[in-house]
Structure formats: structure tokens, C-alpha cells
Amino acid sequence: MAQATDPGADGANPAPPLLRLRGVSVTFKTSKGLSPVVRGLDLDIRAGETVALVGESGCGKSVTALSILRLLPPAHASIGGSILFEGRDLLSLPLKDMQDVRGDSISMVFQEPMTSLNPVMTIGEHLVETIRQHRRVSRAEALRQGIELLKAVRMPDPERRMAEYPHRLSGGQRQRVMIARAIACRPKLLLADEPTTALDVTVQAQILALLRQLQQDFGIAILLITHDLRVVADFADRVVVMYAGRKVEDTVAGRLFGAPQHPYTQGLLAATPRGMRDAAGGRRRLREIAGTVPDPMAPPPGCPFQPRCSRAIEQCGRELPLLGPADGDGLVACFRPGAAP
Amino acid sequence: MGGLIGFWRLYRRRRMAVAGASALLGVFLVALLAAVISPGDPWDMAGRPLLWPGQEVGFPFGTDVLGRDILAGVVHGSRVSLAIGFAATMAALLLGVTIGAIAGYFGGYVDDVLMRFTEIVQTIPSFLLILVLVAIFSPSAVNIVIAISVSTWPPVARLVRAEFLSLREREFVQACIVLGMSRPRIILTQVLPNSLAPVVVISSVMVASAILNEASLAFLGLGDPNIMSWGTMISIGRNSLRTAWYMVAIPGIAIIITVMALNLVGEGLNDALNPRLRGR
Amino acid sequence: MWQGAITIVAIAIFNFCLIHMAPGSPVDVLAGESGTADPAMMEELTRRFNLDQPFHVQLFSYLWNMAQLNLGQSYRDNQPVVTLILARLPATLLLMASAIGAAFLFGLLLGVVSARFVGRAADEGISFFALVSYATPTFWSGLMLITLFSVKLGWLPSSGMMTIGSDKTGLAFMLDVGRHLILPTLSLSLFYMAIYTRLMRASMLEVYGLDYVRSARARGLSEARVAFRHVLRNALLPMVTMVGVQVGSILGGSVVVETVYGWPGLGRLAFESVGRRDYNLLLAILLFSSVMVIVTNLVVDIIYTLLDPRIEHGKK
Numbered sequence: 001m002a003q004a005t006d007p008g009a010d011g012a013n014p015a016p017p018l019l020r021l022r023g024v025s026v027t028f029k030t031s032k033g034l035s036p037v038v039r040g041l042d043l044d045i046r047a048g049e050t051v052a053l054v055g056e057s058g059c060g061k062s063v064t065a066l067s068i069l070r071l072l073p074p075a076h077a078s079i080g081g082s083i084l085f086e087g088r089d090l091l092s093l094p095l096k097d098m099q100d101v102r103g104d105s106i107s108m109v110f111q112e113p114m115t116s117l118n119p120v121m122t123i124g125e126h127l128v129e130t131i132r133q134h135r136r137v138s139r140a141e142a143l144r145q146g147i148e149l150l151k152a153v154r155m156p157d158p159e160r161r162m163a164e165y166p167h168r169l170s171g172g173q174r175q176r177v178m179i180a181r182a183i184a185c186r187p188k189l190l191l192a193d194e195p196t197t198a199l200d201v202t203v204q205a206q207i208l209a210l211l212r213q214l215q216q217d218f219g220i221a222i223l224l225i226t227h228d229l230r231v232v233a234d235f236a237d238r239v240v241v242m243y244a245g246r247k248v249e250d251t252v253a254g255r256l257f258g259a260p261q262h263p264y265t266q267g268l269l270a271a272t273p274r275g276m277r278d279a280a281g282g283r284r285r286l287r288e289i290a291g292t293v294p295d296p297m298a299p300p301p302g303c304p305f306q307p308r309c310s311r312a313i314e315q316c317g318r319e320l321p322l323l324g325p326a327d328g329d330g331l332v333a334c335f336r337p338g339a340a341p
Numbered sequence: 342m343g344g345l346i347g348f349w350r351l352y353r354r355r356r357m358a359v360a361g362a363s364a365l366l367g368v369f370l371v372a373l374l375a376a377v378i379s380p381g382d383p384w385d386m387a388g389r390p391l392l393w394p395g396q397e398v399g400f401p402f403g404t405d406v407l408g409r410d411i412l413a414g415v416v417h418g419s420r421v422s423l424a425i426g427f428a429a430t431m432a433a434l435l436l437g438v439t440i441g442a443i444a445g446y447f448g449g450y451v452d453d454v455l456m457r458f459t460e461i462v463q464t465i466p467s468f469l470l471i472l473v474l475v476a477i478f479s480p481s482a483v484n485i486v487i488a489i490s491v492s493t494w495p496p497v498a499r500l501v502r503a504e505f506l507s508l509r510e511r512e513f514v515q516a517c518i519v520l521g522m523s524r525p526r527i528i529l530t531q532v533l534p535n536s537l538a539p540v541v542v543i544s545s546v547m548v549a550s551a552i553l554n555e556a557s558l559a560f561l562g563l564g565d566p567n568i569m570s571w572g573t574m575i576s577i578g579r580n581s582l583r584t585a586w587y588m589v590a591i592p593g594i595a596i597i598i599t600v601m602a603l604n605l606v607g608e609g610l611n612d613a614l615n616p617r618l619r620g621r
Numbered sequence: 622m623w624q625g626a627i628t629i630v631a632i633a634i635f636n637f638c639l640i641h642m643a644p645g646s647p648v649d650v651l652a653g654e655s656g657t658a659d660p661a662m663m664e665e666l667t668r669r670f671n672l673d674q675p676f677h678v679q680l681f682s683y684l685w686n687m688a689q690l691n692l693g694q695s696y697r698d699n700q701p702v703v704t705l706i707l708a709r710l711p712a713t714l715l716l717m718a719s720a721i722g723a724a725f726l727f728g729l730l731l732g733v734v735s736a737r738f739v740g741r742a743a744d745e746g747i748s749f750f751a752l753v754s755y756a757t758p759t760f761w762s763g764l765m766l767i768t769l770f771s772v773k774l775g776w777l778p779s780s781g782m783m784t785i786g787s788d789k790t791g792l793a794f795m796l797d798v799g800r801h802l803i804l805p806t807l808s809l810s811l812f813y814m815a816i817y818t819r820l821m822r823a824s825m826l827e828v829y830g831l832d833y834v835r836s837a838r839a840r841g842l843s844e845a846r847v848a849f850r851h852v853l854r855n856a857l858l859p860m861v862t863m864v865g866v867q868v869g870s871i872l873g874g875s876v877v878v879e880t881v882y883g884w885p886g887l888g889r890l891a892f893e894s895v896g897r898r899d900y901n902l903l904l905a906i907l908l909f910s911s912v913m914v915i916v917t918n919l920v921v922d923i924i925y926t927l928l929d930p931r932i933e934h935g936k937k
Binding site: 357362412457458460461463464465466467468469470471472473476478549553555557561563572576579582583584586589590593596597598600601604605 | 626627628631632639643644752753756757758759760761765766767768772853867869870872873874876877880891892895896898900903904906907910911914915
């Protein structure tokens with residue numbers, strides 16, 4: 001699964017990416033003024049690839065996913081840049097065409113399985129609604145496909161589940177329904193926003209295994225949004241680390257865990273409990289990153305991570321480090337990248 | 342002081358609430374200065390009967406069938422509406438807070454009995470209950486106040502009970518119990534002051550509904566026969582509706598302005614005091 | 622069901638106490654007229670209600686009579702109270718149903734429009750209309766509507782339930798009653814429409830912010846479909862609850878509206894009995910109205926269970 005290509009170099013792979021974000025900026029309009037949440041983000045996802053978008057809460061990763069489907073309320077958020085999906089700019093599509101993309105070629109799974117299903121609709125109604133929104137099939141056929149979908153997500157007793165209401169299901173079962181609903185129209189890209197965060201650890205593993213299975217079966221590209229590096233480790237092909245609305249590191253998953261380049265990435269890894277080993281194979285101690293995420297409306301001068309960075313030099317407080325090729329594969333935005341001192 | 346400033350900032354955010362407070366202040370001033378604005382008894386014949394508003398200088402709101410000045414009626418009626426509205430609300434608060442506090446603080450069997458009683462009173466259509474009580478015990482201002490308060494305390498009791506139920510588990514109350522403070526003292530000095538915010542919010546809306554209830558009673562001929570209230574004026578004007586509808590319209594507008602002002606103040610207080618909405 | 626029964630008994634006991642506290646002896650009150658009823662009937666009432674017995678016997682016999690729907694006599698034509706109430710019931714039920722229906726429907730529509738255009742002119746206008754309606758006394762709007770539509774424009778009748786002296790039947794009769802129903806419905810429903818508008822607006826806005834609405838959009842559903850299938854149905858739930866809460870208040874309001882429009886229902890009967898000092902009839906109406914509140918709440922609970930699948934499993 002892992003691709004050895006340089007993710008940043010466009011010429012390396014002749015096939016154009018499925019999704020290409022260029023200079024995407026998202027600004028929230030708040031009562032106190034404009035708040036830039038995502039700043040000039042570039043991101044490529046190829047067909048069938050799994051990309052993890054990682055960062056602390058508030059770094060702009062969920063907002064990025066919502067902007068791809070244009071689900072942010074236009075009155076409160078403006079999106080700049082371009083989001084090309086199969087060559088079409090989603091940002092300039094008429095709403096009607098955008099609605100045809102949503103749930104069909106791009107679908108999304110949300111974090112909250114308990115509240116993301118309509119409490120007064122049966123599981124079957126949820127699935128049939130989605131299928132018939134995008135496919136001209138009869139109700140009976142949609143019901144049949146719905147049962148197939150529940151089987152595909154390993155839902156026990158799928159025929160009976162179709163007639164049940166969401167409150168009868170456990171969190172894990174609801175998340176399976178959400179995934180079934182998301183793959184109902186065989187999407188090319190699945191946006192998974194913290195799909196396992198709200199679930200028990202054992203259920204988390206099952207859901208991740210299911211996602212990987214579905215990806216292999218149907219060749220779906222996945223953008224996995226998470227704050228949990230444990231989830232990323234054996235799931236993603238490539239990892240993009242975001243900090244304060246910016247991409248700070250973009251590399252192949254294996255290399256990220258072996259030799260993280262950005263001090264923030266290193267901090268994240270150090271703060272990840274259980275099972276993470278450094279290059280030398282020794283167990284790391286669990287360490288929180290000191291300090292807090294900067295206020296998007298009043299970012300520090302220079303590198304946004306500089307106030308929290310143990311490696312910061314005078315230049316970091318003056319200039320913004322740009323994304324550049326890192327040692328080995330990948331890209332990093334840091335004046336002093338490299339292994340932890 | 343900082344708390345007061347914060348309170349005022351939240352309150353001011355609702356311009357409508359400020360408009361309501363100003364209108365209410367205006368009604369209060371009119372009630373206070375009634376004797377200055379229109380000296381004399383509003384029941385006295387003051388001019389030619391059935392004068393339309395603006396028809397004769399000195400009677401900007403016109404006169405009724407017996408030549409009584411409608412401006413004088415409206416001005417003096419504000420006293421009646423505010424007095425009955427506030428008195429009935431105070432009495433209902435006293436009843437509701439007492440019952441709610443006892444139910445919420447003691448809980449268990451006491452709570453069950455009191456809450457069942459509250460539910461029963463809430464089942465009876467409140468205006469009908471007011472009507473029955475006033476009809477049987479004669480329509481005097483005091484009886485009207487009693488009847489309105491007896492019919493409208495249940496929501497207060499439920500609110501206070503809910504506050505007490507959550508407050509009595511809090512550390513500072515538990516600490517008082519451990520320190521050996523007496524129950525009445527804990528209730529009065531510790532729990533009650535902390536549970537009053539929602540009561541303040543609901544009270545302004547209760548005054549508004551008490552004013553509407555009094556007006557409806559007076560309209561049905563069950564007002565205190567010795568006082569000129571807005572409902573009484575509408576009841577008098579109703580007989581000449583076909584020829585002189587202004588006799589009904591003017592006191593009605595006075596009721597609407599007062600009730601609207603009270604409701605707006607209630608909303609403003611809710612925004613300012615309701616911790617759930619704070620910081621939004 | 623049990624709670625309802627206990628409530629009814631409690632109100633009956635309350636009525637019994639009022640009969641004893643009212644001016645005049647209990648037998649005068651039960652006879653429907655202080656002091657002037659004929660001696661034979663008073664003797665009959667004394668015997669049936671055990672009014673010469675100790676207090677607790679009287680109470681028990683009063684409740685026993687209530688249970689048999691024997692609520693005493695009314696001064697009016699010397700008829701049993703139950704007969705009078707049942708004769709007036711259909712008119713009140715018609716007015717209530719029509720007022721609740723109108724308030725619910727228009728409140729729903731205005732609330733939806735308000736939420737859809739939140740913060741804009743339509744929302745501001747509707748909110749102000751609701752604010753004024755919520756502060757307007759029912760009897761006043763009734764009189765003003767009569768002034769405009771009956772006196773000035775002459776479009777609609779100002780009083781009664783049907784044209785007097787006409788012998789219309791079938792559709793013509795229904796249309797006639799319908800024309801008489803419009804103004805009373807409007808006056809009675811205005812206040813509740815204001816409540817429903819504000820509730821629906823708040824409810825719609827709340828549901829619009831929920832995760833399943835966002836996830837419905839994420840699946841490509843059109844805004845209209847999101848609004849009707851996902852938002853509206855869930856936003857309706859608090860509205861249904863509110864009908865149960867408000868029904869007692871609407872019954873109280875019908876006293877005033879029926880008096881304004883000469884509508885021959887229970888509310889007007891209550892007003893008439895006040896004028897005649899017919900306390901027994903008044904108290905019976907109070908009891909009967911409470912029963913109507915209890916029954917309506919049962920119906921509302923059933924409707925709610927049908928609308929919200931979470932209820933039947935006792936998990937809310």
C-alpha cells in the first residue's frame with residue numbers, strides 16, 4: 001500500500017491526484033472579527049490512497065474536511081484557494097452540482113455516532129434515502145442494497161436492523177451504519193473525521209479494520225482526520241501534520257514515525273501513549289507539549305510553533321518557515337528540522 | 342461592581358430589552374404622577390359625552406358615554422394594573438417559593454406529595470379557577486390578587502424545587518450541614534439566595550400575565566367595582582363599539598404596551614441571568 | 622390514567638370545599654339559586670347529598686354523586702348541570718379545535734419562515750408580530766376584529782354560531798357555521814400562535830445545528846429535503862408537547878372569546894352562571910374543564926409516542 005513517491009513533487013507521478021487542494025484558506029467571521037482557521041493549505045490525495053491529517057484540536061483539520069464538501073455555513077465562513085476534484089473546482093460548482101458530489105463521489109463519516117443519525121428515522125430509511133438521492137432505483141431495490149451495505153459493514157442481523165431506530169444501536173453499531181451510508185454510492189473519496197474518537201478502544205480497532213477492508217475491496221481513497229497518532233501508525237500511507245492552520249510536515253507514514261522532522265511532530269509523538277517506539281526501539285516517555293495553541297486572530301510573529309518550541313532560534317521569531325523538502329522523503333516547514341536533539 | 346458592569350453589558354445587548362425597560366419606566370412614571378397628570382376622580386363626568394380623540398382640546402383621548410375623560414381613565418388605570426400585577430406576582434412568588442423550597446430541600450415523601458399537589462393545581466385551567474374564586478368570594482382588589490396568585494404559583498414552585506434539588510448536593514451546602522447550621526438557616530441564607538435568578542426571570546412575565554388576567558376579569562364585569570381599570574374601560578366601551586370604537590382601542594393599547602414591556606424585560610433578564618446563555 | 626383519576630377526585634374535593642365556603646348554605650348552592658328554589662327540591666337535594674349528615678358523610682356522598690355524573694341542578698330551567706354542560710360542549714370543542722389548529726399551523730409556518738431567514742427582515746417582522754400578539758388581550762383583539770370585519774367592512778358576522786332564523790342544512794349549514802367561526806378562532810388563536818411561532822423558530826434553529834442535519838447535507842440532500850425530512854419532523858416534537866401544556870389556558874381564554882362573540886359554548890355558560898350566581902354550574906364547569914385538560918394530555922402523549930420512536934422504550 002505504501003507509495004514511495006515524493007508527495008510534494010508533482011512531476012513524480014504522471015497520474016493527476018484525485019483531490020488537489022491549492023492555497024486553501026478558511027476564515028471564520030466571528031463577533032470579534034475575522035479568524036483565519038486554515039492558511040494556504042496544499043494537499044494532494046491520489047486514488048486509493050490513505051492520507052492522515054493530524055494535529056491538535058483547533059488546528060484546522062476538521063474545517064479542511066468540511067470545506068472540501070462545502071459544509072461550512074457560508075454566512076460564517078469563507079473559503080479561498082482551489083479544491084480540484086477529478087479536475088473540477090468544487091469551490092466554483094453551483095450548489096446543485098455540489099449536492100450531486102456529496103454522498104456520491106465524496107462522502108463523509110463524522111465523529112459523533114450518537115448524534116449523527118436522525119432519531120426519528122429507521123436505519124433502513126437512512127440508507128434508502130442516501131441511495132435514492134443519487135441512484136435512480138426503486139425503493140425495493142434500495143432496501144435490498146441497504147441490507148447488502150449492512151452486511152458489508154459486518155452488522156449482525158442486517159434485515160432486522162433495517163427497521164430499527166438509531167437509539168436501539170450501540171455507538172459502534174451506529175458508526176457502522178454511518179460507514180454503510182457513506183459507502184452506499186461507492187465513493188472515490190471518503191472523508192473520515194475522527195471516526196473512532198467517540199468509541200471504546202476495542203470498537204475503535206474493529207472500525208479501523210473495517211475501513212481498511214472496505215478501502216481494499218472498493219479502492220476508496222480516505223482522508224483520515226485524527227488527533228491520535230496511534231490510529232495513524234498502521235493505517236495511513238501518508239501523514240500530513242497541521243499546526244495553527246498550516247501544514248508543517250508531509251511525509252510517508254513509516255518515515256514519520258521513524259524520523260519525524262518537525263519539532264511539533266516530535267512533540268506529538270512524545271505525547272502519544274502506548275506502543276510508540278523511537279528509531280532506537282526504546283520506549284518513549286509520555287510528554288505533553290508545553291504551552292497552548294496560538295489564538296488564530298493573534299498569532300505570534302514568525303513560526304507559529306516558536307513559542308512552544310525548545311529548538312527555536314532568533315530567526316524563528318522573525319520569519320515564517322516555508323514548506324521545503326526534508327531530509328529524505330517529504331516536506332517540512334522548519335528552520336531547524338531533523339531528529340530530536 | 343465588575344459583576345454589575347458585566348450584567349449591564351449582557352443586558353444592553355438586547356436593545357429590545359432596553360426599549361421594554363424604558364417603556365415600563367414610562368408606565369411607572371405615569372402611575373406615580375397620575376394625580377398630577379389628571380387630577381380628580383376618573384369616574385367624574387368631565388366633558389361632553391362621546392367626544393372622539395382630538396375633537397376637543399383638553400380631551401386628547403376623548404370621552405366615554407358618560408363624559409368621563411379617557412386620558413384620566415388610562416392614567417389612573419395604570420396604577421390598578423401595576424398594583425394588581427405586582428401584588429399578585431409577589432403573593433404567587435411567596436407561595437411558589439415556599440412550596441418549591443420545602444419540596445426541593447426535603448425531597449422524598451414531602452417532595453412527592455407537594456409536587457403531586459402542584460401538578461393538580463396546574464391541571465385546572467387557571468383563568469377559570471380565578472373566575473370561580475372571584476365570583477364566589479366577591480370581586481374586590483384583594484380577592485382578585487389572592488385568586489390570581491392561588492392559580493399561578495405552580496411554575497414558580499417547580500422552578501425553585503429544581504434549583505433546590507441541585508443546590509442541596511453542592512459542597513457549600515453540605516459544608517453548612519456538617520458545621521451544624523440549622524435547616525431553616527441553611528435554606529434562607531445559603532440555598533435560597535442562590536436559586537433566585539430563574540425566579541427573577543419568570544416574575545416579570547408573571548406580572549404581565551397577571552395584568553392580562555385582571556383585565557380579562559374586569560372585562561367580564563368581575564373587576565373591583567370601585568376602581569377604574571383598563572379592563573373596566575374596555576367593558577364600558579364595548580357597548581358603544583359600533584359608534585365609538587376608540588373607547589375600546591385606547592385602553593387596549595395601554596395594556597399591550599405594558600405587557601409587551603414586561604415581556605421584553607423578562608427576556609432581557611433571561612439573557613443576562615441565565616448562565617447557559619452567558620458568553621454567547 | 623391513575624394520576625388523572627386522582628387529580629379529578631382532588632378537584633372534586635376542592636369544589637366541595639368551595640360549596641361550603643360560598644355565601645349561603647350548601648343546599649342553596651347545589652340548588653343553583655340562593656334561597657329561592659322550591660322546598661321540595663331542596664329537600665330532595667338535602668337527602669341525596671346527605672347535607673344534614675356530618676361533614677365527612679357529606680363529602681363522601683358528594684363524591685359518590687360526582688362519580689355517577691350527578692353534579693346537581695342548575696337554576697336555569699331547573700335542569701341537571703350535566704345536561705347543560707353536554708349541550709354546550711360541541712360548540713366549545715369546535716372552537717378549541719379550530720383555534721388550536723390555526724395556532725399550530727400558522728405558528729409552524731411563521732416559525733419555519735422565521736428560522737429560514739434568521740436575522741433578516743422577514744424574521745424581524747415575524748418576531749415583532751409575535752411579540753405584539755403575545756401581549757394582546759384576547760377580548761381586545763376580538764372587539765377590534767369585530768370593529769374592522771363586521772362593523773366597518775361587513776364581511777363577517779360578529780356574534781353567534783349560525784345565522785338566526787335560517788334553516789340551512791348540509792354544506793350550506795357548515796359554511797354558515799364556518800363563517801361564524803372565523804373571527805372567534807382568530808382572536809383565540811393569536812396569543813397561542815405567537816407562542817408556537819417563537820417555539821418553532823427556536824426549535825428549528827436548534828435542530829439545524831445538530832449533527833444529523835450536517836450529515837444529511839454531507840450526503841447531498843437538497844436544502845428543501847433537509848428542512849422537511851430531517852429538521853421539521855424533529856422540530857415538531859416540542860410543539861406537540863406545548864399543545865398539552867396550553868390546553869387549559871386555551872379553555873380559560875374561551876370564556877372571554879365566547880363572551881365577546883356570543884358563542885354558545887362552555888365558556889359562555891361559565892360567564893352566564895357567574896351573572897346568575899349559579900355557583901354549582903360554575904364549579905361543575907371547572908371540574909369538567911379539568912377533565913378535558915387531562916384527556917387532551919392523554920391524547921397528546923399518544924401522538925408524541927407515535928412521532929418519537931425513542932419514547933416507547935422508556936428512553937428519552
